Amino acid sequence: xxxxxxxxxxxxxxxxxxxxxxxxxxxxxxxxxxxxxxxxxxxxxxxxxxxxxxxxxxxxxxxxxxxxxxxxxxxxxxxxxxxxxxxxxxxxxxxxxxxxxxxxxxxxxxxxxxxxxxxxxxxxxxxx
Numbered sequence: 001x002x003x004x005x006x007x008x009x010x011x012x013x014x015x016x017x018x019x020x021x022x023x024x025x026x027x028x029x030x031x032x033x034x035x036x037x038x039x040x041x042x043x044x045x046x047x048x049x050x051x052x053x054x055x056x057x058x059x060x061x062x063x064x065x066x067x068x069x070x071x072x073x074x075x076x077x078x079x080x081x082x083x084x085x086x087x088x089x090x091x092x093x094x095x096x097x098x099x100x101x102x103x104x105x106x107x108x109x110x111x112x113x114x115x116x117x118x119x120x121x122x123x124x125x126x127x128x
Contacts, residue, residue, distance in 0.1 A: 057071050
């Protein structure tokens with residue numbers, strides 16, 4: 001299993017483009033983020049090189065162009081980042097996070113119903 005990574009906002013945006021597309025050259029990543037970020041293509045290329053150094057992306061060459069692809073799974077990144085978030089903001093208490101989301105109104109009735117179904121399934125799996 002790959003090591004879980006904590007990614008910054010731009011790194012995560014770049015990874016989301018790669019996870020969605022499977023692979024892409026820097027110019028396509030730049031185009032996908034241009035309206036949202038307004039960054040130069042050189043900035044995207046620099047971040048892709050850094051992500052490769054961190055072990056988050058890999059590349060292959062197509063002529064003189066590097067084609068980047070994810071080297072880590074989105075689920076692993078999410079798990080690591082959520083675990084760090086819960087540790088830092090809620091002292092590792094995931095129930096406190098859920099409680100906060102429910103009390104603050106961040107979770108609507110439909111979400112609560114879906115969570116109830118997930119909890120029921122997990123309970124049933126635990127009794128088998």
